[in-house]
Amino acid sequence: MTSIVDQVEDWLTDAGSLLDRRVRLGVTGLSRAGKTVFIASMVHHLLHPNRLKLLSVLAEGRFDAAMLQPMPGGSVPRFPYEAVLRDLTGTANQAPRWPDGTRAVSELRLSIRFRSPLAFGLERPNTLHLDIVDYPGEWLLDLPLLSLNYADWSRQAVAQAHRGGRQVLSAEWLALAQSMPADAAGDEPAIAHTAAAFRAYLQAARNAPQRYSMLQPGRFLLPGEMAGAPALTFFPLPDAADNAPRGTLARLMADRFESYKREIAAPFFDHHLKRIDRQVVLVDMLEHLAAGPESLTDLKTAIDGTLGAFRHGESSWLSLLFGKRISRVLFAATKADHLPAADHQGLAGLLDALVGDTSRRLSYAGARIHSEAIAALRVTRETTIETPSGRWPGIAGLPLDSDRVEEVLPGALPLTLEAVTGSDQFAPVAFRPRPGDIRQDQGPASLRMDRALEFLLGDALG
Amino acid sequence: MSQAEHPNTASGPRPFRRAAAGQSGQEPGEAPARPHARRAAPDPDIYREGGSKANQQDAATVQATGLSAASTRTSWTWRFLLAGLALGATALAARLVDNAIASATSGSALGLLTAGALGLLGLALACLIVGEFVSLARLRNRSRIRTMVDQAGSTRDDAQAEKALAALTALHAKRPDLAWSLAQYQEAAADIPDAADKLIVYERLVLGPLDEACVAEIRTIARRAAVLTAFAPNPILDAVFVLWLNLSAIRRVAHMQGLRPGAAASWALLRRTILAMVAAGGMEALGDMMPAAVAGSIVRTVARRVGEGAVNGILTIRIGVAALEATRPMPFAARERPSVTALARQTVGS
Known part of the structure; x- marks a missing residue:
């Protein structure tokens, strides 16, 4: 039997927890940017905080402990931290590997107990609940759709399909779409056929050597449980008019587009991403730099469009009324360990240049912006490579496509975006974790994760 | 071999890989010296939020009032006088x-x-x-390293930070009492790719314990000053005691920082300390009310002498902290400058 005293104590504890700080961190990144590994590394780092040298809460000895907590509300699966970690550390009969691509939304709450400094060297115990959400990066590209209507999107998508290397990939779908009159009623099998061609074009563009990023709608690439639903059976029409009359193909497509927005894109954004107050934008610059200028232009479009959907700015008491704003945004060029350290600043500089317009806009809105070249997990080491032309700083690691450790010179990193040619001058090699790189019982080796976390969470842990 | 055609491309080694064991892979092409990519300095302040704004301003003022080269210039009157005497x-x-x-x-x-x-x-x-x-050269060297560290911290220039780190480790490598801290730093530095960040860690891991020890010493001397003042039989003796204790506080801090100042260096150090105190004084306008508040309340409750003792103790703390700032080879950046007010509270206020 609980006594009244216990009851009162419980209430007081609950009331006290209302004062806890909460940060909802949006880990934003297109598919293959490294969101899952970033989240796993962040959680692993905070649970085993022996390597975050630059996180001031740790350096000042104010950190007590971090714990994984069940997420309040039970409708979203938990982020499979343990499974991802098992992939990364490897097991007795399974070599370490990168986790598979994310196929569904998951969330995780990490609670951090720490002490806040007060005046005169005194400290106050405090708690930060860090809510993190992981989701397929493909779906992120649905966000720019929310502010478009069908006709606008069609024009945009068709124009895009004619550009550069996409032309070849989109030829079949465009031919099919052009053969269907927009102002006549369409028949369902033909629509399904063309929609399938459209989806095939998106898939092909994703795997093309140019590594296209701007692939909408996202669910066409990763439908989840929605595969085959009418809301996923549409495509852009070359001559879609605004306000097409009822009964025409254009009208049908527009209706399906709207229902896609209403029933898929908007709920995803509202439930998982709308309330974030910190954001890290992960960008795999290396892949796109190696793929060439077209790939970078496409990436820029995708990032600019995606970030436009969020609300950035300084948080104030008004946010209590009108919802939170994102007050800090970190642009992170991931996989920096795939380059020698001398190139890291250059890599971050290229990312700066790529997101320059967006970051100016966010800064103007009042958000704090920072960019950094990071490696959530470091799987290479620095080395010097002797060649007939001299000694060069290189890296050594286990390439994805090899079974033995290799020494690698990735080549000359372009100094500016304009200098990116996509030629074989610069050819970074993809690495994978070796056994022992990541261990269950201690913080992983990483590059600048502490700087990243200090920027994102430093003030919340103050 | 084709080289970078575009003027903006860093010329460098061609992509190359080989098995680490040393089997020869394909040979890379010929390549001239490769310029390092650089980008504009990012906001260096994000790691300094721990230190309050006032502290950064402190540091700035200390710079401005010329703890460094500018202040060591002597007026001509003094020079003639000294020359005559000599x-x-x-x-x-x-x-x-x-x-x-x-x-x-x-x-x-x-x-x-x-x-x-x-x-x-x-x-x-x-x-x-x-x-x-x-010993004068050593004192100057401190200022030089401090300026170097300060610049490396604000520009985040790797080469300069590397140089500052080398100077710092040269300064501390021979001290057995810092061997443990240095070993810890070396271990931590392995995880940090940027030299400017290594400076932050160096300040925390190597200078941190040293700061703590200095502060403890300053507090001991301050307590002594407070007690002596309270029990000194006459005011002149009291003044002599306090003067001597304050000078010994400066000397002790200098010793702990690895300086053995002779006469001239002591004089220079005293001047730097006073300058640092003046610079800090402006920033601690609020702290200025502290002695009055502490002393005032004690005056009312206990005795006037005890109140005066507290005032003298606080003066010693102030001088000690200023001496620490003047002898420290790094500016207070990652670590906060010890707060005179908080120290005064802990030492003589309680």
């Missing part, structure tokens, strides 16, 4: 030496003895002068 002393010495040489050349036993004594005296004098120069 000339007088030389004349006097020359006479003495003349006499001594006269007796030494006479060949008597006394003469030899005098010659020996003169030689030793000369040697001692030379040692003293060299020692003074060395």
